[in-house]
Structure formats: C-alpha cells, structure tokens
Amino acid sequence: MKVLSVASRYSHQPEEKVITISRVKDADCPYRYYKNYIETPRQTRPFESIELGIGQFFHSFLESHFKRIMAERCAIDRRHQIDVVDLLRRFRLSFLWEGRLRKPYRIVRPNYRINDFQKRLDTVGSNFNHFLLTELIGHEIISVEGELQVRTDTCYIRGKHDLITKEPATGLVLWDWKTGKKPKPEYFDEFEALKSQLGVYATWMRYKHDTTDVRGTAVFLRDELEMQSENFTPSVEQDVLAYMAHWRSRLNEMTSYPAIPSALCDWCGWNEVCDKCKELGVEAPESDLSCRIPRTQSLEAQDKRSGAPFVATAAKRQGEKTEKAKYVLSPRERARFSRARVWGIIIFVVFLAWILWRILSGG
Numbered sequence: 050m051k052v053l054s055v056a057s058r059y060s061h062q063p064e065e066k067v068i069t070i071s072r073v074k075d076a077d078c079p080y081r082y083y084k085n086y087i088e089t090p091r092q093t094r095p096f097e098s099i100e101l102g103i104g105q106f107f108h109s110f111l112e113s114h115f116k117r118i119m120a121e122r123c124a125i126d127r128r129h130q131i132d133v134v135d136l137l138r139r140f141r142l143s144f145l146w147e148g149r150l151r152k153p154y155r156i157v158r159p160n161y162r163i164n165d166f167q168k169r170l171d172t173v174g175s176n177f178n179h180f181l182l183t184e185l186i187g188h189e190i191i192s193v194e195g196e197l198q199v200r201t202d203t204c205y206i207r208g209k210h211d212l213i214t215k216e217p218a219t220g221l222v223l224w225d226w227k228t229g230k231k232p233k234p235e236y237f238d239e240f241e242a243l244k245s246q247l248g249v250y251a252t253w254m255r256y257k258h259d260t261t262d263v264r265g266t267a268v269f270l271r272d273e274l275e276m277q278s279e280n281f282t283p284s285v286e287q288d289v290l291a292y293m294a295h296w297r298s299r300l301n302e303m304t305s306y307p308a309i310p311s312a313l314c315d316w317c318g319w320n321e322v323c324d325k326c327k328e329l330g331v332e333a334p335e336s337d338l339s340c341r342i343p344r345t346q347s348l349e350a351q352d353k354r355s356g357a358p359f360v361a362t363a364a365k366r367q368g369e370k371t372e373k374a375k376y377v378l379s380p381r382e383r384a385r386f387s388r389a390r391v392w393g394i395i396i397f398v399v400f401l402a403w404i405l406w407r408i409l410s411g412g
C-alpha cells in the first residue's frame with residue numbers, strides 16, 4: 050500500500066473514501082455506523098455518556114496546557130505538572146448546572162453519582178502528573194492535538210494526534226492519552242484498534258517529519274498509570290495501512306446497516322432510537338464495562354452470540370429468573386437434571402407398586 054501524501058488538515062472527501070479508527074469501531078454495529086456517518090440529514094445523538102464527556106474535557110484541558118508550554122519555547126520540566134484542583138473546578142463549572150449534570154451528558158452506570166466521576170478525574174489528573182514527571186521531563190514539544198490525514202492509493206486515513214515530543218536521546222515520540230483503563234488482555238479487538246490508531250499517527254509523522262521508525266505510546270490514566278508502546282517500523286505501518294484500507298472497502302460493500310447489540314449499547318448515544326436495542330431490552334450491565342454480559346438482554350439473543358452454557362452461568366450469577374434461564378442450561382446441568390428425573394420416576398413407580406402390593410395382599 051502506497052502513501053501518496055500526508056496533510057495536517059482534512060480535505061473534503063466523500064464518505065466512501067474516508068476511514069478512521071472511530072469508523073472501524075462503529076462498524077461493530079452497522080446501524081451505529083449508519084447513524085454516525087451515512088444518514089442524511091444527520092441527527093443529533095440523544096445523549097452522551099459522562100465517560101465520553103470526561104475524555105473530551107481532559108483532552109481539551111491538556112491541549113491548552115501543552116500549547117501554553119509550547120508558547121514558552123522551553124523543554125518540559127517539573128513546573129509543567131497540571132493543577133488538579135483547577136481541573137476539577139473547571140469540570141464542575143462546565144458540566145454541573147443547578148447541581149445537575151448538563152445535557153446531553155448522562156450517567157449510564159447504575160449506582161454511580163457525579164462525585165464518583167469527579168474522583169475518577171482526580172485520579173486521572175494525579176496519574177498524568179506522575180507520568181509527566183517520569184516520562185516527559187526534558188522533552189521538547191513538537192505538536193499538540195492536531196488533525197492528520199494520510200492519502201493512500203485507495204483511501205484517505207484520518208485521525209487526531211494528542212502530543213508529539215522530541216527527546217535528544219530517543220528522537221520523536223508520539224503520545225496518546227486514554228482516560229480509561231488499559232484493556233484486559235483478552236479484548237483483542239481493542240488492542241487491534243489501539244495499535245492501528247497509533248500506527249496511522251506514526252505513518253503520518255514519518256512522512257511529515259521525515260523521520261525513521263516512530264515510537265508510539267498509549268497512556269492509560271484511570272485507576273493506575275499504565276502504558277502500551279510500539280516501535281512503528283515500515284512493515285508494521287504496512288499492516289496498519291492495509292487494515293484501514295480493508296475496513297474502508299468492507300464498509301463500501303455494505304448494502305444494509307443492521308443493528309448488532311452488545312454489552313456496550315447502554316453507552317451508545319443512539320440506544321433511545323435503536324429499535325433492535327429496545328426489542329432486546331438491553332439495560333446497563335451490573336457493575337462495570339469489564340463485565341461484558343448485558344444484565345437483561347434476551348437470553349435467546351445472547352445464546353446466539355455467546356453460546357448456551359456460558360449464558361446459563363451468567364444468568365444464574367446475575368439472579369435471572371429460572372424461567373428465563375431454563376432453556377440455556379449447560380450440558381452438565383442438563384445431564385444432572387435428566388438423572389434426577391429418572392430417579393424420581395423410579396421412586397414413584399416403586400412407591401405405586403408397594404401401595405398396589407399392600408392393597409392386593411389385604412394389608
């Protein structure tokens with residue numbers, strides 16, 4: 050796959066030529082992709098989750114912070130830690146009106162209050178300062194929060210990088226902030242999307258700044274500071290470009306856009322207008338996104354996606370009614386149930402025979 054040019058602005062292109070990591074992620078549910086990128090006139094999402102709001106707010110806060118450091122024309126030092134008290138105050142000023150979360154933001158997670166999210170933002174801010182002290186001291190800022198576009202022979206790949214720094218020993222480094230947790234190892238698709246996202250930025254950087262291999266790092270700031278890095282060599286970049294082009298052509302081949310519900314539907318801004326989601330009665334998961342089993346999603350639907358034995362166990366764990374769980378019993382449970390039924394019948398027959406014998410024998 051050939052890179053024809055790179056740009057720091059998006060050029061006007063038809064949808065069938067453009068691909069981004071957000072489009073790839075949305076394509077898990079074609080209806081969501083349709084609502085976000087195809088439908089005309091474009092509707093506004095009825096709500097946004099507070100998690101999304103916090104992510105955007107934190108990126109915007111850091112953008113102004115790093116632009117101010119850049120204007121000072123100096124390397125990053127200890128003074129450039131962020132003021133977490135100011136971060137929280139600005140969050141309250143922007144998001145809370147008359148003591149309530151302003152629209153369109155909404156708390157989806159059950160039993161969570163706005164204070165829980167403020168605490169989370171507090172941790173994110175403190176982890177960021179720890180990261181700055183351990184990783185960024187002495188770095189020169191090259192670029193902050195910028196649009197990027199890579200034109201290949203088949204499509205236009207777009208993104209928005211968070212921060213590019215230069216360090217005398219290591220050269221250019223690419224950083225991407227995440228206000229969430231690092232995905233669990235078995236969330237393969239999330240790692241795939243993460244590496245592709247960093248790879249697109251790295252490819253753009255290599256051509257834009259005429260450099261060789263680029264090191265990209267995703268920095269996860271929620272709960273504890275974690276990082277995931279990759280050295281983007283030309284062969285890794287080729288994989289990334291081919292992956293993105295492949296997704297564009299898959300999307301172009303779509304002739305219908307069915308809704309495919311998942312455990313993340315509660316966080317999807319379209320779930321109030323999504324009939325499939327309503328039909329399946331998808332509600333919030335019990336506690337955490339890491340629990341990827343929708344609490345009251347139709348067991349029949351789950352059965353198709355996840356397999357019956359797994360669903361039976363999940364349904365029991367989450368206190369589903371036996372009536373709902375009965376047709377998704379695991380094979381072991383089914384065997385146990387059959388054995389119990391056979392023993393029940395034998396005992397009943399023996400009991401009847403005994404009664405009959407007593408009657409006939411005049412006892």
Ligand code: SF4
Binds near residue numbers: 078081311313320323
């Ligand atoms: S609510 Fe779920 S099924 Fe409906 S559009 Fe969103 S992700 Fe798709």
